[in-house]
């Protein structure tokens with residue numbers, strides 16, 4: 695089955711959310727708003743039916759759990775590759791597994807025919823089921839009935855796709871934002887953090903001092919030539 699990517703972005707966004715009790719409802723709707731479809735998919739249903747997602751204390755507890763997992767990954771990345779162990783994430787793996795067993799993670803199935811050409815083509819990693827001369831693909835889409843189930847779906851999908859381990863923490867101290875992206879040694883949440891990091895680094899400071907000294911000497915030489 696094709697693994698859908700993109701779930702990790704939702705996890706990172708949730709971990710970075712500055713939850714404010716007084717405006718949580720609008721934050722929740724904004725969070726659930728699909729960037730693609732520009733409306734809060736399922737947000738109304740969840741808000742009405744899932745009492746836990748209206749409970750800011752429970753949401754914060756869930757958020758801390760996600761933050762802890764992402765932090766663990768970020769820390770383990772500082773180790774050399776050969777020292778990294780999946781067992782470091784034992785609690786995370788166990789958590790996703792037991793959540794799924796106790797509460798269930800659900801999927802709905804879509805039979806995709808070649809005449810649904812765009813969708814059919816976009817499921818390029820999916821096995822083609824053939825019978826006679828005809829072909830179909832079976833699309834598997836996660837679905838959820840509570841906000842917690844949604845977050846665990848994100849965790850499970852991001853684990854399955856491997857994206858979860860491409861998360862990190864912004865390299866600038868005091869920022870603390872989680873990010874997802876290409877695997878560089880130093881990652882930043884935005885250009886401001888990159889700039890701030892590069893311009894406060896000790897090495898850079900020293901370079902500036904050296905350059906200033908060089909300029910000063912050049913200036914002195916020039917004055918000496920005039921006199």
Ligand SMILES: [Zn+2]
Pocket residue numbers: 864865866869870871882883884887
């Ligand atoms: Zn940052």
